Amino acid sequence: MNINFDKAKWINQPPHFTVSRESITITTEPNTDLWQRTYYGFQHDNAPAILLASDLNFSFTTKVSFNYQARFDQAGVMIYIDRDNWFKASIEYENTDMSRLGSVVTNQGYSDWATTDISTITSIWYHLSRRGADFLIEHSLNGKDFKQMRIFHLSALGNTDATAAKFVPTGILLNPCGLVSMLVVLLILLSRLHLSI
Numbered sequence: 001m002n003i004n005f006d007k008a009k010w011i012n013q014p015p016h017f018t019v020s021r022e023s024i025t026i027t028t029e030p031n032t033d034l035w036q037r038t039y040y041g042f043q044h045d046n047a048p049a050i051l052l053a054s055d056l057n058f059s060f061t062t063k064v065s066f067n068y069q070a071r072f073d074q075a076g077v078m079i080y081i082d083r084d085n086w087f088k089a090s091i092e093y094e095n096t097d098m099s100r101l102g103s104v105v106t107n108q109g110y111s112d113w114a115t116t117d118i119s120t121i122t123s124i125w126y127h128l129s130r131r132g133a134d135f136l137i138e139h140s141l142n143g144k145d146f147k148q149m150r151i152f153h154l155s156a157l158g159n160t161d162a163t164a165a166k167f168v169p170t171g172i173l174l175n176p177c178g179l180v181s182m183l184v185v186l187l188i189l190l191s192r193l194h195l196s197i
Helices: none
Strands: 009-010 014-018 023-027 034-036 044-047 051-056 059-067 076-081 085-093 098-107 110-120 123-131 134-140 148-153 182-189 190-197
Touching: 034 098, 034 110, 051 076, 059 076, 076 123, 085 123, 085 134, 098 148
Parallel strands: none
Antiparallel strands: 009 051, 014 023, 023 190, 034 044, 051 182, 059 123, 059 190, 076 085, 076 182, 085 098, 098 110, 123 134, 134 148
16 A cells, blocks of 8 residues: 655654655664653653654554664654654564564653563564554564554543444544544654565
């Protein structure tokens, strides 16, 4: 599927990137990150991401490929409302043998991080679905067999609406849910990345 990025917006636009209807390639600067307060005490909101606005329920699948350069490099997908309310799923590079497949949910300025150790790989598929203020993120190594990473809620989008759970979106940007506008990020880049859409 081709997506029109003409209306996309950046947070922390990187100096080097290309955007087409089929893919996005970004080279990021060192020391970029997104995190809010929890456990470590610091706040970072300087990682680049390209955003598409939507107040609709949706479901989409994308492949993320990356070229790690240093420990903690990451690449993945994200939903970004503001610096205090967002979600990201990514692989964080540790070394040539092991990395961390993880997800971060940030509500009201506090991030939580759930991870599992995996072999270091250079690409992964994500499937992200929205039902109102609730989301499901899944991952796959082959683009066919998806495994659930987590179900989560973004409280800035309001309460869970029982009517939103009555249908399952099957394609990108389906069925209005009547919630406040949010920014859907098709990628978050803390590393060199290529996203195929």
